[in-house]
Amino acid sequence: MTSVHPNSTTTTRFARRFLISLSRMRRPITLGPPSDEEVCRRTRRIKLAAYSSMARAVGSRRAWSRALLLKVRNRVRFQGILRNRFLASKKKRVIKRNKASGEMNKTDMLRKLVPGGETMDICGLLEETAHYMASLATQVKVMQSIVDQYSK
Amino acid sequence: MSSRRSRSRQSSGVSRISDDQIIDLVSKLQQLIPELRNRGSDKVSASKVLQETCNYIRNLHREVDDLSDRLSQLLASTDSDSAQAAIIRSLLMD
Numbered sequence: 001m002t003s004v005h006p007n008s009t010t011t012t013r014f015a016r017r018f019l020i021s022l023s024r025m026r027r028p029i030t031l032g033p034p035s036d037e038e039v040c041r042r043t044r045r046i047k048l049a050a051y052s053s054m055a056r057a058v059g060s061r062r063a064w065s066r067a068l069l070l071k072v073r074n075r076v077r078f079q080g081i082l083r084n085r086f087l088a089s090k091k092k093r094v095i096k097r098n099k100a101s102g103e104m105n106k107t108d109m110l111r112k113l114v115p116g117g118e119t120m121d122i123c124g125l126l127e128e129t130a131h132y133m134a135s136l137a138t139q140v141k142v143m144q145s146i147v148d149q150y151s152k
Numbered sequence: 153m154s155s156r157r158s159r160s161r162q163s164s165g166v167s168r169i170s171d172d173q174i175i176d177l178v179s180k181l182q183q184l185i186p187e188l189r190n191r192g193s194d195k196v197s198a199s200k201v202l203q204e205t206c207n208y209i210r211n212l213h214r215e216v217d218d219l220s221d222r223l224s225q226l227l228a229s230t231d232s233d234s235a236q237a238a239i240i241r242s243l244l245m246d
Contacts, residue, residue: 004184019240025227033226042227073179106202113209123169126177129205133184134210143219149239150226 002009004134006058013057021049022146048072054139055115063078064132067116174198181205 007012025042034042055068107125111117114129178198182188186202190194 004180009243022223022227039228040245043221043224046223046227047216050216050220106199106206109206110202110209113206113213121169123173123177126174126181129209130177130184132182133181133205133209133212136209136216140212140215140219143223146239147219147222147226150223 004131006135006138010057011138011142014054014139015146017053017056018050018142019146021053022046025049048075050139050143054135058131061152062128062131063120063134064115064117064128071115131132178202 025045027148051068052072055065055072058065060066060069107122110129111120111125114125114132117125117128120128175198178201182196182201185201185208187204187208188201
């Protein structure tokens with residue numbers, strides 16, 4: 001079985017995309033320090049950039065990255081109005097079916113944590129979880145080293 | 153691995169997933185979780201692996217939140233483009 005850990009190409013791709021997103025967020029400093037609201041807004045944008053950069057670096061190869069990219073795209077386009085209306089009904093159908101077969105609560109918890117997890121079968125879920133976890137760990141590692149560099 | 157091939161040949165919908173496949177995948181997960189990696193590979197129950205998996209993912213999400221927050225503050229205060237160049241250099245030259 002191939003390793004689930006992101007290879008150096010994926011890691012580099014993620015780092016590049018993320019850094020480009022960060023550089024786009026810099027603006028000329030207005031008078032005085034930025035307000036708390038601005039900082040909050042920027043935090044959210046950074047978080048979104050981190051997740052979507054990683055998902056893009058992984059590409060459409062994994063179900064979780066596809067699900068994440070879809071979620072990000074919907075968030076940007078529909079602003080929460082039409083977002084996920086189809087997916088929400090599909091989710092409810094799948095969750096009802098899973099509950100009926102008496103699956104463990106822990107599995108359901110995992111489904112909520114992994115992007116796209118709600119509609120996967122147990123095998124798919126476990127596989128995607130492994131890959132997602134490894135990618136997340138890499139994402140954290142890269143973000144940490146960026147913070148370290150900025151803090152110098 | 154043969155289990156992978158047999159799964160893809162099954163029809164979608166009600167697919168018969170073997171216990172071995174699940175045990176296999178769960179043990180693969182166990183190896184990825186720092187908490188459980190050092191324990192004996194056959195001593196940890198699937199339930200515990202799932203629990204630790206959820207905890208680990210939640211921790212990672214929390215770390216991303218925290219790092220995003222710190223980055224946001226650092227971006228607000230740092231001015232130099234040379235810092236960025238240094239970052240890019242150090243990250244991509246690994």
